[in-house]
Amino acid sequence: MTALTQDLATRFATIALGHVTLEYPHKLDHVMDGPEDVLGPRALHPIFHGSFDWHSCVHGYWLLLSLARRFPKAVFAADVRALADRMLTAGKVAGELAYLDRAYTGGFERPYGWAWLLALHGEAARHEDAEWAEALEPLARAFAQRFHDFLPRQTYPIRTGTHYSTAFALILALDWAEVHDPALADLVRARAIDYFGGDRACPGWEPGGDEFLSSALIEALCMRRILPAPDFRTWFAGFLPGLAAGEPASLFTPAFVSDRSDGKIAHLDGFNLSRAWCWRSLGSALDEAGKGLALKAADAHLAASLPHVSGDYMGEHWLASFALLALIAGESE
Structure with missing residues (x-):
């Protein structure tokens, strides 16, 4: 089974260090309310203006801090710490917070970017000798409050395998909330049961042509995090009753990527x-x-x-984060 090695960590860190401060090309999630709002990424986002888009920049920093914690003596770790000292400051966080006060930002990065920002703060808090978590905390609390406000109003889950996935956001939000916001953890658990508790016989109709999450398996992972082990096994047996026979076969078959220069296909x-x-x-x-x-x-x-976490920037600006999720799976269990 492939494991996270220092060589792989160095590869991932080198990739991320090359793009988290790279302002262009950039895809903004930005509503302009007048000509004064025609601004570039760095003017709008003092920290998260790299990596092609805001959320990829957030999880690029999560990747870097995660790797530096695991390999503190690696050559790249010093570069990561210097970058974090320069970028993850109270003043720059204030600029990111100010963006949330703009008009039409209620749906900004909902829920994917919200969840990744909580994950970043959670990782920063594991670095006891740094001030990054203290600087990031007001921003994390702002996004946590958005979860508090939004989840009771979200009547139906979004089951797609893209940025709008409810299950993915709940996983990352719960990981953070169990340490930093018990009330949010309770809310996440309750909403997950409401959304997914009755699901049975998942057909496994995936992948969609531009999905980066398995809508079936990410829901299952969400329930794995929510339910006690015996209850999860009962739920999972009903959710994927054909698992022992390798059904649905689609869930066991890797997706074919025809064009890695196409951002959606990538x-x-x-x-x-x-x-x-x-x-x-x-x-x-x-x-x-x-x-x-x-x-x-x-x-x-x-x-x-x-093998394809680097090569074309359409994948390179984000794929290493998901590779790391896979390689550290089960670490905290």
Whole structure:
């Protein structure tokens, strides 16, 4: 089973250090209310103006801090710490907070960017000798409040395998909230049960042409995080009743990526990596036969896309984060 090595970590860190401060090309999530709002990425976002888009820049920093914590003596770790000292400051965070006070930002980066910002703060808080978490905390609290306000109003989950995925956001939000906001953790658990608790016989109609998440497996992983182990096994048996027979076959088959220069088609490399993350994480909750199937599927998906985390910028600006999720799956269990 492929593991995270210092060589891989160095490769990932080198990629991310090359793009988290790269302002252009850039795809903004930005509503202009007048000519005064015609501004570039750096003017709008003092920290997260790199990596092609705001959310990729956020999880680029998460990647870097995660790798530096795991390999503190690696050559790249000093560069990461210097970058974080320069960028993750109270003054720059204030600029990111100010953006949230603009008109029409209620749906800004909802829910994907919200969840990744919480993950970044959670990772920063694991670095006890740095002030990054203290600087980021007001921004994390602002996005946590958005979850508090929005989840009770979100009547239906969004099941797509893209940035709008409810299950993916709930996973990252719960990981953060269990440490930093118990009330949000309770809300996430309750909404996950409301959204997914009754789901049965998932057809596995995936992947979609531009998905980077498995809508089936990311929901299963969400429930794995929410439910006690016996309850999860019962739920999962009803959700994927054909698992022992390798059905639905689509869930075990890596996606084919025809054009890595096309930003949407390149999502399918992320699809393979995120499936590897899900299968590895789910395997530990299954019986021996189910675990074997899960880990075999994880290895196949990882092998299909791990070689492609760099090459074309359409994948390079974000794929390493999902590769890391797969490689560290199960670490905290």
